[in-house]
Amino acid sequence: MSSTRTRLIAALDTASYEEATQWATQLEGKVDAIKLGLEFTYACGLDAVRALGEHQKLFLDLKLHDIPNTVASGLKALAPLRPFLTTIHALGGPEMIARARAALEESFEGGPDRPKLLAVTVLTSMNEQSLAEVGINDTPLDEVVRLGKMAIQAGADGLVCSAHELVALRDALGNKPELIVPGIRPAGSALDDQKRVMSPTQAAEAGADWIVVGRPITRADDPAAAAQAIQDELQAASQ
Numbered sequence: 001m002s003s004t005r006t007r008l009i010a011a012l013d014t015a016s017y018e019e020a021t022q023w024a025t026q027l028e029g030k031v032d033a034i035k036l037g038l039e040f041t042y043a044c045g046l047d048a049v050r051a052l053g054e055h056q057k058l059f060l061d062l063k064l065h066d067i068p069n070t071v072a073s074g075l076k077a078l079a080p081l082r083p084f085l086t087t088i089h090a091l092g093g094p095e096m097i098a099r100a101r102a103a104l105e106e107s108f109e110g111g112p113d114r115p116k117l118l119a120v121t122v123l124t125s126m127n128e129q130s131l132a133e134v135g136i137n138d139t140p141l142d143e144v145v146r147l148g149k150m151a152i153q154a155g156a157d158g159l160v161c162s163a164h165e166l167v168a169l170r171d172a173l174g175n176k177p178e179l180i181v182p183g184i185r186p187a188g189s190a191l192d193d194q195k196r197v198m199s200p201t202q203a204a205e206a207g208a209d210w211i212v213v214g215r216p217i218t219r220a221d222d223p224a225a226a227a228q229a230i231q232d233e234l235q236a237a238s239q
């Protein structure tokens with residue numbers, strides 16, 4: 001059992017501002033934060049991101065991956081949106097991660113509102129076979145731990161990983177890094193394109209700080225009830 005409660009982020013993946021606003025309203029008080037990603041940001045623009053982020057804690061998930069200077073400049077440009085979490089890809093390497101962290105520190109003048117920098121390790125849509133297809137002949141577990149150690153050492157505040165790697169990451173890195181876990185499927189939900197999945201209860205018991213849930217909430221007939229059911233699971237797992 002975990003001692004602190006795992007919190008719930010709803011991924012509002014849609015190209016429609018109206019739909020995202022409707023979900024955000026329905027989910028107010030039911031989720032601990034919302035996540036806006038590539039689909040919403042590219043389709044609706046940064047003003048729409050800012051507008052939704054005014055009402056709820058915002059995880060801005062744009063998974064930056066480019067040369068260090070471009071990633072650092074991109075993060076500075078995003079700083080006025082004031083997300084509390086934001087993502088880059090660990091595979092960009094230590095220099096990119098260090099420059100990303102420095103850019104955020106600079107934008108927020110070292111203050112407490114600085115967004116936490118999360119390094120995405122191995123996407124939860126990948127398994128050992130898909131890693132081999134991109135030339136990484138390692139298990140997802142070993143690759144996540146290797147990338148995770150490098151990213152935290154380079155300046156990331158936390159990691160995005162699947163629930164399968166949580167215990168190994170805690171062993172390797174202790175309790176300080178924030179571990180954010182997508183690839184969450186309540187019992188009976190469709191896997192969609194996710195490959196390394198676990199239930200909310202399993203992720204909470206393995207020590208996730210935050211879980212990210214999209215389609216199991218947004219495609220439910222009643223998104224608020226689906227979110228509440230997940231919160232009930234998380235609450236039970238923390239007792």
Ligand SMILES: O=C(O)c1cc(=O)[nH]c(=O)n1[C@@H]1O[C@H](COP(=O)(O)O)[C@@H](O)[C@H]1O
Nearest residue numbers: 011061122123124160182183212213214215
């Ligand atoms: O960075 C992420 O949030 C992320 C990383 C990852 O490895 N896997 C992953 O699914 N995500 C995001 O988490 C959300 C999962 O959505 P569902 O599969 O619909 O629950 C999506 O918005 C993905 O972009």
